[in-house]
Structure formats: C-alpha cells, structure tokens
Amino acid sequence: METAKQYRIxxxxxxxxxxxxxxxxxxxxGYEALADxxxxxxxxxxxxxxxxxxxxxxxxxxxxxxxxxEIAAKNEADQKYVVCNADEGDPxxxxxxxxxxxxxxxxVEAMAIxxxxxxxxxxxxxxxxxxxxxxxxxxxxxxxxxxxGVLGKGIFGSGFDFDIELKYGAGAFVCGEETALxxxxxxxxxxxxxxxxxxxxxxxxxxxxxxxxxxxxANIAPILLKGGDWFAGIGTxxxxxxxxxxxxxxxKNVGLIEVPMGTTLEEIIFxxxxxxxxxxxxxxxxxxxxxxxxxxxxDLDTPIDYDNLIAKGSMMGxxxxxxxxxxxxxxxxxxxxxxxxxDETCGKCTPCRIGSxxxxxxxxxxxxxxxxxxxLKRLTSLSAxxxxxxxxxxxxxxxxxxxxxMRVFEEEYAAHIDHRTCPAGVCSxxxxxxxxxxxxxxxxACARVCPVNCISGKVKEVHTIDQNTCxxxxxxxxxxxxxxxxxx
Amino acid sequence: xxxxxxxxxxxxxxxxxxxxxANNKNTIVNVSLGTCxxxxxGQTAMNVMKAAVSELQIPGVEFTQSGCxxxxxxxxxxxxxxxxxxxxxxxxxxEARAQQIVERFIKNGEPVxxxxxxxxxxx
Numbered sequence: 001m002e003t004a005k006q007y008r009i010x011x012x013x014x015x016x017x018x019x020x021x022x023x024x025x026x027x028x029x030g031y032e033a034l035a036d037x038x039x040x041x042x043x044x045x046x047x048x049x050x051x052x053x054x055x056x057x058x059x060x061x062x063x064x065x066x067x068x069x070e071i072a073a074k075n076e077a078d079q080k081y082v083v084c085n086a087d088e089g090d091p092x093x094x095x096x097x098x099x100x101x102x103x104x105x106x107x108v109e110a111m112a113i114x115x116x117x118x119x120x121x122x123x124x125x126x127x128x129x130x131x132x133x134x135x136x137x138x139x140x141x142x143x144x145x146x147x148x149g150v151l152g153k154g155i156f157g158s159g160f161d162f163d164i165e166l167k168y169g170a171g172a173f174v175c176g177e178e179t180a181l182x183x184x185x186x187x188x189x190x191x192x193x194x195x196x197x198x199x200x201x202x203x204x205x206x207x208x209x210x211x212x213x214x215x216x217x218a219n220i221a222p223i224l225l226k227g228g229d230w231f232a233g234i235g236t237x238x239x240x241x242x243x244x245x246x247x248x249x250x251x252k253n254v255g256l257i258e259v260p261m262g263t264t265l266e267e268i269i270f271x272x273x274x275x276x277x278x279x280x281x282x283x284x285x286x287x288x289x290x291x292x293x294x295x296x297x298x299d300l301d302t303p304i305d306y307d308n309l310i311a312k313g314s315m316m317g318x319x320x321x322x323x324x325x326x327x328x329x330x331x332x333x334x335x336x337x338x339x340x341x342x343d344e345t346c347g348k349c350t351p352c353r354i355g356s357x358x359x360x361x362x363x364x365x366x367x368x369x370x371x372x373x374x375x376l377k378r379l380t381s382l383s384a385x386x387x388x389x390x391x392x393x394x395x396x397x398x399x400x401x402x403x404x405x406m407r408v409f410e411e412e413y414a415a416h417i418d419h420r421t422c423p424a425g426v427c428s429x430x431x432x433x434x435x436x437x438x439x440x441x442x443x444x445a446c447a448r449v450c451p452v453n454c455i456s457g458k459v460k461e462v463h464t465i466d467q468n469t470c471x472x473x474x475x476x477x478x479x480x481x482x483x484x485x486x487x488x
Numbered sequence: 489x490x491x492x493x494x495x496x497x498x499x500x501x502x503x504x505x506x507x508x509x510a511n512n513k514n515t516i517v518n519v520s521l522g523t524c525x526x527x528x529x530g531q532t533a534m535n536v537m538k539a540a541v542s543e544l545q546i547p548g549v550e551f552t553q554s555g556c557x558x559x560x561x562x563x564x565x566x567x568x569x570x571x572x573x574x575x576x577x578x579x580x581x582x583e584a585r586a587q588q589i590v591e592r593f594i595k596n597g598e599p600v601x602x603x604x605x606x607x608x609x610x611x
Contacts, residue, residue, distance in 0.1 A: 004609045008611060014558065015558060015567070018553055019554065027509060032498060035494075035495040040495075102555020134523075252561065256558035
C-alpha cells in the first residue's frame with residue numbers, strides 16, 4: 001500500500017471522539033499538556049518549546065506563534081488576555097468550524113496553556129454567531145472543563161487561574177483582522193486600526209493580548225506532548241508542521257485534508273482529491289480565498305508552504321483551496337472574489353471602500369464585452385495603489401485575485417477585450433446560443449423550456465433562436481439531448 | 489463530577505478511562521454529526537440504525553457522535569468499531585445503507601458497499 005499523504009495533527013481527534021464528552025478527550029491524553037505545563041514547567045519553558053517547534057499562525061499571516069507569545073509575555077501589565085480568533089469567513093474555508101465542532105477541548109486546553117505562558121488569566125473566543133453548533137459544543141466544553149476543575153481557580157493544584165468566555169461576532173469578514181476583532185469585542189464598530197501597536201503590546205482593552213487562530217491553537221497540545229523538535233521535523237525549512245486545507249470546487253473528493261507543509265498541489269488535487277470532476281481538464285486552483293491568487297498547472301509541483309505561495313503571487317490564507325476546471329472563466333472568478341471583498345469592506349479607509357467598487361466596475365465592463373486595453377492598465381495601477389495604501393490586510397490583499405489571474409491568464413483577459421469572447425463560455429453577455437441545423441431533430445424540448453419564448457420552429461423541423469430576445473440563461477442548452485445547441 | 493486537583497489525578501482518571509475503553513467489547517457505531525454532516529442526513533442515518541438495532545434486538549451496540557470526519561464528498565459518514573477488528577468507515581450512508589450496515593455488517597459480518605479506505609496517519 002502506498003504511504004498515506006495525509007498526516008493529522010490539528011484534526012487528530014475530529015471524527016474520532018465525542019466532542020460533547022470531556023472524558024473522551026481525557027482518555028486520549030487530553031489536558032495532560034496543560035497539567036504538565038502548570039505543574040512541571042515555567043512559562044518561559046512553554047514559550048521556548050513553541051518557538052522551537054517553528055509553529056506559525058494558521059490564520060493566514062504566518063507570524064511565528066512562539067514569538068507572539070514571547071512578546072505578550074514580556075510586556076508587563078496588571079491584566080493580559082488570550083484571544084482565539086474563530087471568525088472564519090473565507091469563501092470555501094471551514095476547518096475552524098470542523099475543529100470547534102469535532103474537538104473543542106483541544107482549543108480550550110491550548111488557550112489555557114497560552115494564558116500560562118504569557119501570564120493571562122482570561123481567554124476569549126471570538127466566534128461568529130453563524131456557527132451555532134460550534135458555539136454550543138465549545139460552551140459545553142468550557143462548562144465541563146470548569147466542572148472538572150481544569151478551568152477556573154488554581155488549575156491542577158497550581159497557583160494558575162484561567163477561564164474562558166465567548167464573544168459572538170455578526171459575521172463581518174473584516175473582523176478576522178485582529179485589530180478589527182478587538183474593537184468588535186470591545187463593543188465598538190468592527191473596524192481595523194493601524195499597527196503598531198500590535199495586540200501583543202496593546203490589544204484587548206489596551207492590554208497585552210495573544211491572538212491566535214483556532215487551527216494554531218489546535219497544534220499546541222501535541223507540540224508540548226511530543227516536543228518542539230518533533231513538530232519542527234515535519235514540513236519545510238521555514239514552514240513547520242501540517243496545514244489543513246478545505247478542498248472545494250471541481251475536484252472529486254471535496255473535503256478537509258491535512259498534509260505536511262511542502263506537499264505539492266499535484267499530490268493534493270490528483271492523489272488526495274482524486275482529480276477533476278467529470279474528466280475535465282484542470283485549469284487553476286485559488287488558494288488564500290479572496291486574498292490569494294490562482295495557481296496553474298505550472299505550479300503543480302511546487303511544495304506548498306507560506307513562502308512558496310507568496311513567491312507565486314498567492315498566499316496561504318486560512319487554507320481554502322478552490323479547484324477550477326476548463327469551464328471556469330478566470331475573469332469571472334476574479335470578479336466573484338471582488339464582489340465578496342466589495343461587500344465585506346468596512347468602509348473605513350478610502351482605497352478599500354472606493355477602490356473595491358472601481359475594480360469591480362472595471363471587471364464588470366470586461367466580462368460584459370465593454371472592456372478596453374486601457375482598462376487593463378487601470379486595473380494594474382489601481383491594484384498597486386490599493387495594495388500600498390489600504391489600512392488593513394483585507395484591502396491590501398484584495399487586488400491579489402485580479403493581479404494573479406491577469407498574470408497567468410493574460411490571454412483570457414485579452415480574449416474578452418480584443419475578441420469580445422469568453423473562451424470558457426461563462427460570461428453570458430459574450431455568449432451566443434446557436435442551434436446546429438444538422439443535429440436538430442425538431443423535438444421542441446428547447447422551445448418548451450425557454451423562459452422568454454425566443455425559440456421557434458415546427459415539430460420535426462429545425463428550430464432557431466432569436467438572438468435579440470435570448471437572455472442566455474442556458475436552459476435550452478441543458479435540455480437538448482442531441483447536442484444540437486452550442487454556445488460560443 | 490469530582491474535581492481534578494493535580495496531574496496525578498488526571499493520569500489516574502485517564503488510566504481508568506482507557507482501561508474501560510479497552511475492556512469494552514461492545515460494537516461502537518460512531519456517526520459524524522458536524523453541521524454539514526447533519527445537513528446531509530447524519531442524524532437520519534443515526535435514527536435509522538438505532539431503530540434497526542432495537543428491532544433486530546442486536547445486543548452490545550453503542551451509538552456515539554463525533555464531529556467532522558473530513559470526507560465531505562461522502563457525507564453522511566459512519567464509523568463502525570467492532571472489538572478486535574480495525575474500524576470500518578462507511579460513506580454515502582443514506583437510509584438504505586444505514587439499514588444495511590446494521591442488518592448485514594453489524595449483525596452478520598457481511599460486507600456493505602461504500603467503505604472509505606484510510607488515507608491518513610495520525611500523529
């Protein structure tokens with residue numbers, strides 16, 4: 001048998017234990033890392049072990065977790081905070097929900113360990129209200145942990161106190177940005193502020209705060225149980241451990257996968273993912289969601305890690321991986337992501353608020369056949385300006401889907417502008433549905449399904465489509481059993 | 489629940505729990521019940537299997553839930569652990585297959601379609 005490509009650290013318990021039963025978690029060495037930390041180790045030991053592991057933030061930025069904890073630990077304050085960022089909002093990413101629903105105690109335990117390491121006694125999970133089951137299971141995990149005494153006063157007979165509360169977000173994408181998240185938790189508008197100061201210096205209520213993503217926290221207990229060296233032995237030179245990807249789109253085995261850093265796209269899409277649906281041709285994969293970029297067949301052998309993705313004009317992001325085939329139009333894909341960021345911009349800074357709208361309008365022009373060569377230049381220069389001037393990560397990364405698709409699918413943009421065609425057959429304004437007379441048998445199925453009655457013809461005679469009335473809905477194309485309708 | 493006051497308490501509790509698990513000779517039916525699993529019919533699969541077990545009066549079958557099993561393409565998914573055997577994971581467990589899992593696999597040890605091979609290692 002071939003060796004398994006997947007290696008599960010973050011999702012080690014997901015699908016195996018009952019998330020609503022604390023005993024199930026304890027039965028598999030749950031809370032041992034916390035108990036050992038507060039009993040046998042100093043906070044500095046914990047920070048050093050995490051630093052040794054090389055763990056980097058899994059929310060997207062990839063900042064070294066140990067360093068973040070060290071900064072928060074060294075900043076003196078009467079109160080410090082641990083925050084878990086569970087504001088997962090990338091289109092197509094759901095690993096944080098899977099962990100919170102499948103193994104909530106691993107996050108509770110890791111937050112307490114982080115509290116011990118940095119000297120905080122209060123932890124807060126910022127979770128979106130759209131995740132009701134995750135909230136229910138996390139709350140139960142916290143209550144059970146309190147009842148058992150693994151959260152609360154004097155944990156495991158030590159002098160360390162720690163407790164966790166939940167704060168619900170309303171589901172704004174920008175609140176995944178840490179300064180916006182903090183403002184939202186404080187009851188203010190979820191809008192970012194410029195850094196520095198970083199949250200590790202002055203975060204929640206102005207106090208030193210360690211903010212980590214759910215997936216980052218889920219790595220902590222195994223690192224402490226098995227040692228930082230073990231974790232550092234997995235992955236690539238600069239990206240250690242594993243990464244969970246939400247494999248979605250036109251791939252056979254849609255789902256969550258966890259692979260060591262450095263696994264190639266080829267292995268992910270064609271071996272684990274089982275290849276492209278319906279025997280179609282692979283076209284591209286979008287990593288990093290609306291902040292990332294498109295990778296093509298040229299990149300299939302690239303080992304995936306933080307730095308290689310950035311070198312390719314994309315980014316890790318939270319680990320969404322949307323696979324596209326020959327039927328996807330990359331200009332339309334870029335427009336889709338811009339539509340998302342345009343909706344989700346908080347509006348605080350001008351480049352993001354107005355820039356997103358202008359970028360979207362240009363893409364709208366191109367996909368409707370009104371684009372010009374000057375539009376391509378405008379896209380490039382406006383993108384550069386937005387990247388340089390936007391206040392937070394949302395705006396700074398917003399142009400990435402456009403820039404990367406323009407770079408690797410230049411000819412597809414050119415086809416929309418120069419020839420007013422959409423090679424993938426997606427942009428409806430550029431399409432015509434036509435009946436092939438040699439193939440039409442006159443069955444009338446298309447005419448009956450047409451919502452605007454623009455198909456005419458007698459029974460058993462060749463039909464025709466009135467192009468002036470056609471709304472290009474594609475219903476006839478789907479209905480025809482004789483391949484007599486083509487789009488071009 | 490009795491409080492855990494030390495690392496030693498925790499280890500003692502874990503030892504008891506893992507001994508109990510090792511001595512449990514029941515068949516354990518583990519149904520994936522994350523949000524997405526429930527949406528695709530995981531709870532229905534659980535209900536069908538529970539009803540079938542009680543109707544056929546099969547002794548020593550326990551039901552448990554878990555979160556996401558990570559096989560979105562094959563939801564609903566159900567794992568069956570028979571003591572002394574490797575766990576078997578079934579995908580696409582609609583009502584008919586849920587019934588078959590109980591009637592054929594659990595009761596008679598006959599194969600049922602839809603087995604998902606293990607394609608991972610756990611740390």
